[in-house]
Amino acid sequence: MDKSLENQLALWLRNQKGACGVYLKLSMMLGVLNGALLVVQAWLLATVLHGVIIEQQARAEFVPHIAAFALLIGLRALVAFSREKVSFEAGLRLRAHIREVVLSKLTRLGPAYINGKPAGAWASIVLEQIEDLQDFYARYLPQMSLAGFIPLIILCCAFPLNWAAGLILLITAPLIPLFMILVGMGAADANRRNFSALQQLSGHFMDRLKALSTLKLFNRAAAEERAIAKASEEFRERTMAVLRLAFLSSAVLEFFAAVSIAVLAVYFGFSYLGELNFGHYGAPISLFTGMFILIMAPEFYQPLRDLGSHYHAKAQAIGAAEALMELLNAPEPLAFGDTPVPQGELTxxxxxxxxxxxxxxxxxxxxxxxxxxxxxxxxxxxxxxxxxxxxxxxxxxxxxxxxxxxxxxxxxxxxxxxxxxxxxxxxxxPQLFHGSIADNLRLGQTDLTDDALWHWLKQARVDDFVHGQPNGLQHTIGEFGAGLSVGQAQRLSLARTLAKQxxxxxxxxxxxxxxxxxxxxxxxxxxxxxxxxxxxxxxxxxxxxxxxxxxxxxxxxxxxxxxxxxxxxxxxxxxxxxxxxxxxxxxxxxxxxxxxxxxxxxxxxxxxxxxxxxxxxxxxxxx
Missing domain, CATH: 3.40.50.300 (P-loop containing nucleotide triphosphate hydrolases)
Known part of the structure; x- marks a missing residue:
């Protein structure tokens, strides 16, 4: 994908985050709170270990510390759970907003535009592609903020204790996002191709499904079955390519995080053995300092690793945003005014x-x-x-x-x-919807009484059919008029048209x-x-x-x-x-x-x- 186009799509995605309301910011705040509680936990654990092992203090003196530590475990679990709920709500609101915008846009564009693509392609956009925006807003965007805040909090705690350990953390931290970007450069393009293949497959399959009787009539069912199998295999290959990139990025991030933590552990190990004598501020490195920093080290890289694992959500969202932005930026037929239509006859x-x-x-x-x-x-x-x-x-x-x-x-x-x-x-x-005959006839005209509906059914010469149904006007019509003959569907549509007067x-x-x-x-x-x-x-x-x-x-x-x-x-x-x-x-x-x-x-x-x-x-x- 062209880099300028990718940047435009990423900017468009960020401009939509207002639909998440306060939930996106609340998710970020809960994530930062979780990080701050982690620092307190690390301090409590390092204090207990240093006091018991080095200073030989009585264990009873640390009961408050242990109680506070246990309380923080429960509190962190509650914060994490709340963050997940809030993040999901942010994504839910965003998807509802985008779906409403897309459906409103399609309504304004009208059938002349919609008929330019098969029904399956529109179903892919309205359903799958909007759904694939969820993780970008629920996980990736909040994690972007946490990847900056939590490492900064830990660095502020590490540097006053040992500048060498803080420097190791500071130098190795950029390696993870750097390699995340390198691995993920092709992920957005792969997702875009995957969405394109899914859209084509959906449209192909739905069109063939609707024309199944015609295909059988002309003995083309086997040929179309082979065509769908071929398209499905191409989609499978594209999907596996996307998954391969996702797993590769996760493996690379885990590797560099493990190497960085190992470097930090080697530094403290050799410092305790007396082989290294730098990084401290005059006083020897204590067990508290080493334990406190080493406990926080995995959590220092964890937000960056989580960002990497969620990076495929960004690539997925960019792939979905291309079709959505193209649709929403499509020129509309006319810019209408607000003058009411004169009542009475029309000239x-x-x-x-x-x-x-x-x-x-x-x-x-x-x-x-x-x-x-x-x-x-x-x-x-x-x-x-x-x-x-x-x-x-x-x-x-x-x-x-x-x-x-x-x-x-x-x-x-x-x-x-x-x-x-x-x-x-x-x-x-004619288009009849899944629902009762009465609902299909009214279609927004809620003031139409049942007597009026029977009048128009009689006008369209379809009242005998409705009378013959056990539930009458409440008889359920299947999707796309399933259960009706072509003539019955057309006459019901005629009754609906006449009822509009x-x-x-x-x-x-x-x-x-x-x-x-x-x-x-x-x-x-x-x-x-x-x-x-x-x-x-x-x-x-x-x-x-x-x-x-x-x-x-x-x-x-x-x-x-x-x-x-x-x-x-x-x-x-x-x-x-x-x-x-x-x-x-x-x-x-x-x-x-x-x-x-x-x-x-x-x-x-x-x-x-x-x-x-x-x-x-x-x-x-x-x-």
């Missing part, structure tokens, strides 16, 4: 209106159009023409240039939440995935509900266009034709080509219905085109 006027991608590339436009109150519009055109992008821009999920005014107020000036409250949206792949409905091929019976039910319910509402519907069903007031034909991001069904069918252009390319199951009777207002020459041309296609297919089948 939408667009002038030189261009829809842009998140990267600023023009997707649609420039367009100029007007949507009047209670007007029913159909949006048709080939795939990639920009129909869904136009709907996403109206929903506020894509940026735009030009003017888009709602009742005379520019969309960018409106409060986006109140604007979306005035819109009803229904797509071809929005003055403008945006529909993205709401009947695309349905059989003929369910499609007819959904469309009939929609047209009945649209009596006093505006509607902009993307559709591929050209045989349903006689119900709309106007048809807009899009091609390559522009509205190339607009008018009634009869008028467009009589005009040479994209729409007439689409009529000619209708599936063969559209019978000549349906063509008669669609073209009842056309002149005879146009109708004859369409019929001859369909007959030619049908003859060619039959000839190919006979061959």
């Amino acid at each position: 939408i006027v667009a002038e030189n209106f261009s829809v842009l991608s998140m990267d600023g590339v023009s997707l649609v436009g420039p367009l100029s159009f007007t949507i009047q109150p209670q007007q029913k519009l159909a949006l048709v055109g080939p795939s990639g023409a920009g129909k869904t992008s136009l709907l996403n821009a109206l929903l506020g999920f894509l940026p735009y240039e030009g003017s888009l005014r709602i009742n005379g107020i520019e969309l960018k000036q409106l409060d986006i939440a109140s604007w979306r409250q005035r819109l009803g949206w229904l797509g071809q792949n 929005a003055p403008l409905l945006l529909l993205d091929e709401p009947s695309a995935s349905l059989d003929s019976q369910n499609e007819q039910w959904v469309l009939d319910a929609l047209w009945q509900a649209l009596t006093d509402k505006s509607c902009l519907m993307i559709t591929h069903r050209l045989d349903q266009l006689d119900r709309v007031d106007e048809v807009w034909v899009m091609q390559q991001g522009a509205i190339v034709q607009q008018g009634t069904l009869a008028a467009l069918s009589a005009q040479p252009g994209v729409f007439q080509q689409m009529l000619a390319e209708l599936p063969l199951q559209v019978s000549l009777d349906q063509v008669d219905t669609l073209a009842q207002d056309l002149d005879e020459s146009t109708k004859t041309d369409i019929e001859e085109e369909l007959n030619t296609i049908e003859t060619g297919v039959n000839a190919g089948g006979a061959a």
Whole structure:
């Protein structure tokens, strides 16, 4: 990883620590208190040993010292336990804050951005990567402070007793963080690659799991199983590389800590033998001095060793922070204002209106159009023409240039939440959540009564299904609509959309995935509900266009034709080509219905085109 990028990520991580509240500082204070109690323990133990062994004092004289020592053991255990609890709470609060920020950001970015990655990749970011920030805030950051405070406290106690021992501690202390940095230089990069592999594996696995029936249908299950096995093996290798670095860093730190303590022990050993005569301040080195410093020596290096063992938490957090910072810094579609949306009917006027991608590339436009109150519009055109992008821009999920005014107020000036409250949206792949039918229908509209829910269920022609369930409205729906057919899920989503009673409905091929019976039910319910509402519907069903007031034909991001069904069918252009390319199951009777207002020459041309296609297919089948 580039060093400047690593520094940016580390700075971003530190800037988030405010979410930990007072718990992070409290964890540091408890750690310092534990270190200070350790110094007192070492002093008590060295005093008892020196008095009993060297000065031959009676053991009874040291009962208070021994009692205090035992009390300090319990007190240190309580402090350590409290520190663990406080540290965990700091990490918990941080994770909750980051998860809330990430989910709020995804809400603002909208589906146009979210659909750019598979669902498993987002699950990896929201779950695994945020979870991997825990140890950085619960352990690494508090340990950074303790690695400075506790050695400083011990040095302040050691130098007044023996300057040589203090000098040994001072010289050898930097070796541990130095080698910790050298060993850990590749750890962040390894963790970043590991997170990238996990994100890809999660997305790959979840997408294949959702498409399992399709894979089996086309006999691709075995091939995808081998692909998942290969991706899993790559992830295993990357994980083992990260663990190898973690164990290597721990071994290196233990080695240098042991060597440093050994040097200190050799110094005192040779001093007691009379071979070394320096370091003291005139008086000979006493047993108290040697014992006191040697007891504290392991604790002098312990914070540094703990920092080293937690260093992988920093590398892990930096690896996770890259995707999080990229997401949180992603440009949002629009900077909305706080003007409330006017109540009543809606009039939408667009002038030189261009829809842009998140990267600023023009997707649609420039367009100029007007949507009047209670007007029913159909949006048709080939795939990639920009129909869904136009709907996403109206929903506020894509940026735009030009003017888009709602009742005379520019969309960018409106409060986006109140604007979306005035819109009803229904797509071809509705999202139902794990919970009761009532919860899915209300979805935030807590004022809807059960009677109102039954009314909208009847409107969507799905009330018979709900009545047939033992728990009725409290019947539990599984995740992703498990336990429901496609038609039932779509009609429940339609009931939810109708219950919102929005003055403008945006529909993205709401009947695309349905059989003929369910499609007819959904469309009939929609047209009945649209009596006093505006509607902009993307559709591929050209045989349903006689119900709309106007048809807009899009091609390559522009509205190339607009008018009634009869008028467009009589005009040479994209729409007439689409009529000619209708599936063969559209019978000549349906063509008669669609073209009842056309002149005879146009109708004859369409019929001859369909007959030619049908003859060619039959000839190919006979061959």
